[in-house]
Amino acid sequence: MTSVQPPDRTSRSLDPHLSRYAARAAGMTASEVRALFAVASRPEVVSLAGGMPNLTALPLDSLSAEVAGLISADGLVALQYGSAHGLPELRDQICEVMALEEISAHPDDVVVTVGSQMALDMVTRIFCDPGDVVLAEGPSYVGALGTFAAYQADVVHVAMDDDGLVPEALREALAATRAAGRRVKFLYTIPNFHNPAGVTMSVPRRAEVLEICAANDVLVVEDNPYGLLGFDGQTYPALRSLDPDNVVYLGSFSKTFAAGLRVGWALAPHAVREKLMLAAESATLCPPTLNQMIVSRYLATHDWKGQVKSFQQTYRERRDALLSALEQYLPAGCTWTVPAGGFFVWLTVPEGVDTKAMLPRAVTARVAYVSGTGFYADGLGSRQMRLSFCYPTPERIIEGVRRLAAVLSDELELARTFGPVTRRPGSGPQVPAPDTA
Amino acid sequence: MSDRCVVVLSGGLSHERDVSLRSGRRLSAALRSADVMVEEWDADSALLSRLREHRPDAVVIALHGAEGEGGSIQTVLEMLDVPFVGADSHACRRAWDKPTAKTELARAGLATPDWVVLPHSTFRELGARPVLDAMVDRLGLPMMLKPEQGGSALGAQVVREAAELPAAMVACLAYGETVMAERYVEGVEVAVTVVDGPGGPAALPAVEIDPSTGVYDYTARYTAGLTTFHTPARLDARSAAAVAEVAVAAHRLLGLRDVSRTDAIVAADGTVHFLEVNSSPGLTETSLLPMAAEAGGRSLADIYTGLIERAVARANPVTAPHNP
Numbered sequence: 001m002t003s004v005q006p007p008d009r010t011s012r013s014l015d016p017h018l019s020r021y022a023a024r025a026a027g028m029t030a031s032e033v034r035a036l037f038a039v040a041s042r043p044e045v046v047s048l049a050g051g052m053p054n055l056t057a058l059p060l061d062s063l064s065a066e067v068a069g070l071i072s073a074d075g076l077v078a079l080q081y082g083s084a085h086g087l088p089e090l091r092d093q094i095c096e097v098m099a100l101e102e103i104s105a106h107p108d109d110v111v112v113t114v115g116s117q118m119a120l121d122m123v124t125r126i127f128c129d130p131g132d133v134v135l136a137e138g139p140s141y142v143g144a145l146g147t148f149a150a151y152q153a154d155v156v157h158v159a160m161d162d163d164g165l166v167p168e169a170l171r172e173a174l175a176a177t178r179a180a181g182r183r184v185k186f187l188y189t190i191p192n193f194h195n196p197a198g199v200t201m202s203v204p205r206r207a208e209v210l211e212i213c214a215a216n217d218v219l220v221v222e223d224n225p226y227g228l229l230g231f232d233g234q235t236y237p238a239l240r241s242l243d244p245d246n247v248v249y250l251g252s253f254s255k256t257f258a259a260g261l262r263v264g265w266a267l268a269p270h271a272v273r274e275k276l277m278l279a280a281e282s283a284t285l286c287p288p289t290l291n292q293m294i295v296s297r298y299l300a301t302h303d304w305k306g307q308v309k310s311f312q313q314t315y316r317e318r319r320d321a322l323l324s325a326l327e328q329y330l331p332a333g334c335t336w337t338v339p340a341g342g343f344f345v346w347l348t349v350p351e352g353v354d355t356k357a358m359l360p361r362a363v364t365a366r367v368a369y370v371s372g373t374g375f376y377a378d379g380l381g382s383r384q385m386r387l388s389f390c391y392p393t394p395e396r397i398i399e400g401v402r403r404l405a406a407v408l409s410d411e412l413e414l415a416r417t418f419g420p421v422t423r424r425p426g427s428g429p430q431v432p433a434p435d436t437a
Numbered sequence: 438m439s440d441r442c443v444v445v446l447s448g449g450l451s452h453e454r455d456v457s458l459r460s461g462r463r464l465s466a467a468l469r470s471a472d473v474m475v476e477e478w479d480a481d482s483a484l485l486s487r488l489r490e491h492r493p494d495a496v497v498i499a500l501h502g503a504e505g506e507g508g509s510i511q512t513v514l515e516m517l518d519v520p521f522v523g524a525d526s527h528a529c530r531r532a533w534d535k536p537t538a539k540t541e542l543a544r545a546g547l548a549t550p551d552w553v554v555l556p557h558s559t560f561r562e563l564g565a566r567p568v569l570d571a572m573v574d575r576l577g578l579p580m581m582l583k584p585e586q587g588g589s590a591l592g593a594q595v596v597r598e599a600a601e602l603p604a605a606m607v608a609c610l611a612y613g614e615t616v617m618a619e620r621y622v623e624g625v626e627v628a629v630t631v632v633d634g635p636g637g638p639a640a641l642p643a644v645e646i647d648p649s650t651g652v653y654d655y656t657a658r659y660t661a662g663l664t665t666f667h668t669p670a671r672l673d674a675r676s677a678a679a680v681a682e683v684a685v686a687a688h689r690l691l692g693l694r695d696v697s698r699t700d701a702i703v704a705a706d707g708t709v710h711f712l713e714v715n716s717s718p719g720l721t722e723t724s725l726l727p728m729a730a731e732a733g734g735r736s737l738a739d740i741y742t743g744l745i746e747r748a749v750a751r752a753n754p755v756t757a758p759h760n761p
Contacts, residue, residue, distance in 0.1 A: 009669060010732070014723055015662030030659035032591060038455035042481070045450075357604075360452055360592065360611040414607055417561045421604035 024130075024152050033371070036359055037432035040368040046400030048322075048387045049368040049432050051195065051343050053255050057310045059302065066297050074293065082289040084281035086112025086265065090296040094265050097299075098251065101227050102241040105267050111276045112287045116225060116252040116264030120188075121147050122279040123221055123248055123266065127185045128153040133177050135187040137165050139346070139375030139384070141195045141223065142431045144188055148377070153185070155377035162337065164201030165189055167208045174216050186219040186248075192236055193226040193342025196375050196386035200340060203236060210243045225252040225264075228308050230341035231316035245269055253295050255343075256308050261291040315343065321394035322387060325401035331408055336387075343390040346372075348383055349408060352415030355385040361410060367403040374431040441473055443745055444493040446510065448479035451502025452612065453589050456659065460720035461499040463727070464741060468497075471738035473745070480504055488517055495748045496521040497741060498717050501588050505717040507533040520752035522744045524716045528692035532716045533586055535617050538691055542711050545690050547683060549711040550620040550702075551576060554585060557610050569602045572618050579621040584612035588715060590654045595621060619712075624704040626653060627670045628725040629684035630718065631697050632740055633747065638688045640681035641729040645670030661723055668732035676703050683709045695744045698726055 040047040070078050085091070091107035098105055113119040120143070128134065130152035136144065138157025148155050156177055159169040170187070177184050189209070191201035201209070213220050222239040230236075240249035252264040266276055280287075298304060322345055326336055333350030347369075349355060356371035372384025389397055415421075445468070447461025448454055465475045478487060480500055488496075496519055498505050511526035524532065532538050536554045543549050553572060560568050572580070579597040582605050587593075592612035594605045609616045627643040645667035648657040657663045669677065684699035691697075691714060698718035702710045718726040720737065727737050 009667065009671070011665055011667045013662045013665050018662040029656050029663065032655040035455040035589075035591075035655065035659075036452055038458065039450055039452070042448075042450055042454075354607065357608045357611050363452060364612075366450075411611075413561065414557065414610055417557065418565045418603040418607050421607055 024150055027149060033356065033359060033374075034432070036363050037368060039363050040432060045363070045366045045368055046392055046396050046403060047368045047432075048389070048392065048397070048400050048404070049370045050391065050434070051388050052391045052434075053259050053343075054311070054314055054318075054390055055258065057307065057314060058258065059307075062302070063294075063298065066301065067294055070290070070293050070297060078290040078293050080289060082286040082292070084111075084277050084284075084286050086110065086287055087289070087292045087296060090263075090292045090299075091265075093296055093299045094251065094267075097228075097256075098238070098240075098249070098267065101224070101235050101238040103238050103249065103267070104241070104244075109267055109270060109273050111266045111268070111273055111280060112292060113264050113266060113280060114284055114287055115254060115259075115262040116223065116250040116266075117143055117147070118262075118280070118283065119250045119264055119266035119276075120144055120221070120223065121150075122276050122283065123186075123250075123268075124148060124151045124153065125279050126272070126275045127219065131182075132185045133182045135170070135173055135177075135184055135218070136377075137189060137194065137197070138378075139196050139372060139381055139386075140188065140377075141190060142370075142374050144223065145375070145377050148188075154182070156184075157376060157378060157380070158187075160194070160197055160199060162199055163205055164191060164194065164199050165205065165209055167205060167212060170209060170212050174212070174218065178216075184216070184218050186221050187213055188221045188223065189239070190223045190226075191239060192224055193229060193339055194344075195226070195342065196344050196370070196372075197346045198337040198339030198342060198344045199346075200236065206237065206239055206242060210239060210246070214243065214246050220247045221250065222247050223250045225250075225255050226342035228256050229312055229315060229343075231312055231319065232340070233309065233312060234340070240267060248272060256311070257295060257298060257304065261288075261294060263287065263291050263295045312341070315341075315390060318389040318392070318394055318397060319345070321397045322389040322401065325398045326387075329401050329405035331405065331412060334408070343388050345387045345389065347385050347387055349385070350412060350415075351383070352420050353408065353411045354382045354421070356382055358407060358411045362404065362407045365403045365407045367400045367407065368432075369404065370431050441494045441745060441749070442491070443468060443473050443475050444488075444491070444496045445475055445477050445499050446480050446484075446496055446505070447477060447499040448481075449500045449502065449504040449510075450480075451500070451504050452587070452591050453501035453505075456589050456719055456721060457499055457501045457505065459722070460501065460724065463722065464497060464499050464720045464737065467737040468741060468745075471742050473738075473742060480510060485513065485517070488514075488519055493519065495519075495745045495752075497745065498523050499720060501717055501719065503533070503586060506588065506715065507586065518752070520748040522695050522741065522748045524692065524694040524697070528694065529716050532691045532693060532697070532714045535583060535585060535713050538687070538714055539711065541690055542687055545686065547686060547711050548708050550581075550622050552617055552619040554615060554617050556615040558614075560606070565603060565606070569599070569606070573599055573602070576618055576620045581619040581621050582606065582609045583617050583619065584609055585615040585617050587612050589719070590658060593654065595652050622702045622704055622710050624702040624710070625670065625672065627672070627680050627701055627703060628729070629680050629699050629701065630726045630729040631684050631688040631693075631699065633695050633744070638685050638693075640684045641726075641733040641735070642669035643672065643677060643680045643684075644668050644725045644728050644732070645672070646725070659721070659723055664723075666725070666728055668728050670703075672703060676707055676709070679703075679707070679709045683711055684714075687711060687714045695747060696726075696740070698729075 372381025508529035
């Protein structure tokens with residue numbers, strides 16, 4: 001075919017900056033899976049996908065008065081820059097919060113961050129060069145995997161069971177990584193009420209995991225957003241409490257108070273803390289002063305521990321609703337974890353069902369979940385899904401599981417028709433945006 | 438236009454909600470820039486009461502997927518006598534169902550890649566393997582798999598090896614109970630927008646699609662930079678005229694109205710193969726209609742203000758249609 005080039009022809013990629021992006025931006029693409037989650041925000045859809053905390057029990061009237069009072073009395077401070085370290089009074093209070101999980105810390109070793117996500121970003125920034133290895137439970141928190149990918153660190157997953165990370169698997173992963181000539185920078189772990197797996201690392205294992213890491217010169221990054229949300233009020237000794245010199249601890253008020261304030265923290269050994277502060281300063285200059293003051297005032301003037309108990313009760317009811325619905329409706333061959341706290345149940349479906357491929361069918365049936373593939377850096381997880389019980393009411397959870405069961409039934413029939421299949425990996429984010437219920 | 442109260446409908450509950458919301462926002466901004474009073478509404482359970490209460494002068498449907506393109510929202514608007522931009526419900530149904538549209542165009546003598554349509558039940562009852570083998574025998578490899586109905590390439594895949602077929606079938610059937618398999622045609626992929634005007638439907642310059650991954654799938658469509666677009670398409674004059682003719686023919690034969698976008702492949706021998714037609718084309722930052730409009734020297738606002746006037750005039754025949 002002869003090509004005729006009129007003078008006004010344009011050729012464009014719609015992104016004039018395409019050649020300028022860093023290699024780490026290569027995976028930042030539109031995603032078919034992410035698009036499907038847009039529907040999950042509609043009330044017709046029962047979303048068991050997102051991890052939005054339930055805030056309905058918060059004392060909004062008194063909080064409103066507190067915030068107004070803050071602006072009125074201390075507005076010139078609240079609306080001003082602050083220190084990258086965080087407000088001293090809040091750091092004192094954070095130490096009191098951490099003491100509930102047996103952590104003894106000095107406020108100077110706390111760095112307040114914009115959510116614990118930022119703390120994780122800072123930790124990864126100061127420790128990981130491209131190609132370094134981070135060990136993480138398999139599955140692991142998707143936001144952490146995204147951070148590690150952004151710094152071009154490679155994730156090696158370590159198996160879990162009902163007692164959390166398996167020490168022997170950790171030893172094997174360390175040995176294999178070392179044998180491959182790779183450098184492990186740290187172990188990232190969520191010991192309590194794991195996201196997404198729902199399990200908790202047993203106390204004996206905590207000591208063993210710490211010993212293995214210390215013996216192998218591997219730092220431990222302990223992410224603990226759910227530790228105070230045990231349904232029976234139970235807490236576990238933080239890894240940081242057992243090995244203060246080799247653990248960087250990440251904490252958050254997102255699950256115990258208000259996710260929208262984006263106030264979290266890192267507790268780190270002195271030398272690490274100094275670097276974290278400089279990294280944080282270059283990222284945000286300082287955490288939001290007003291939000292820190294709101295958190296501090298809330299901790300000082302409200303029965304925040306009573307509020308946490310209320311959250312525990314709410315989430316327990318929802319967990320129970322989910323577990324009983326799974327028992328009642330799901331087809332044979334499904335198994336799931338039984339969380340003692342937190343937000344999530346990890347569901348394994350029968351052989352032949354691919355939870356990622358099934359998602360459009362689920363959305364059509366007005367139920368949403370997150371495929372297990374989003375929680376692995378290595379393509380695993382296609383037979384798993386994360387079910388979140390934190391946001392929908394128990395009635396909605398039951399209805400969601402009823403719909404999910406019908407979807408699974410159809411998908412099983414499809415699997416019987418076409419047999420076990422191997423699918424291509426998708427591109428772009430495989431999980432919902434943070435504001436998707 | 439400033440007195441018109443126009444509602445842009447977007448969102449909905451289809452798999453293309455996200456794309457639709459983006460289309461709606463972009464169109465609304467364009468209309469506001471032309472001083473049109475615009476409200477953006479979601480298609481939800483409050484829609485009918487809002488329509489009855491507010492009685493907009495016209496509705497522009499920026500819904501994609503079954504709600505926006507399958508005729509259902511058009512039926513609702515027809516029942517309520519609310520003027521709207523776009524094809525009527527019957528034409529939408531014909532265009533939305535890919536095999537129906539292909540059948541109509543093939544009957545009229547237009548080229549379209551050979552295809553078969555099979556529901557899941559056929560594979561279940563006759564056995565997947567022999568049916569898949571028959572598909573390969575008939576269509577060859579590579580072949581395209583698409584949900585019988587759907588847009589934004591959701592569920593659509595190029596299958597290059599027979600071993601990939603079962604997985605591709607499962608993925609495709611997640612979007613609907615019936616799959617359309619189509620012979621894969623190599624060539625220049627183009628999209629041609631047709632806009633009704635005083636002289637009848639006219640094609641805007643074809644946009645050539647050149648995805649860097651070789652496949653114009655969802656990611657290539659909605660990630661700026663992954664696809665290079667050439668406007669007008671790099672076609673000789675004869676081929677450029679032929680794709681325009683095919684798009685206008687599809688618009689007419691399917692009874693479409695106001696605006697449509699036809700996707701086609703121009704094979705090496707110059708044959709234009711009709712693939713599908715969209716009665717509610719995407720209007721996002723990476724969508725093809727806005728590029729075609731620009732290549733044709735028109736703006737989104739210009740096109741849609743004209744179409745809104747046509748919609749209003751249809752509902753009120755004593756008002757002379759105002760055309761751009």
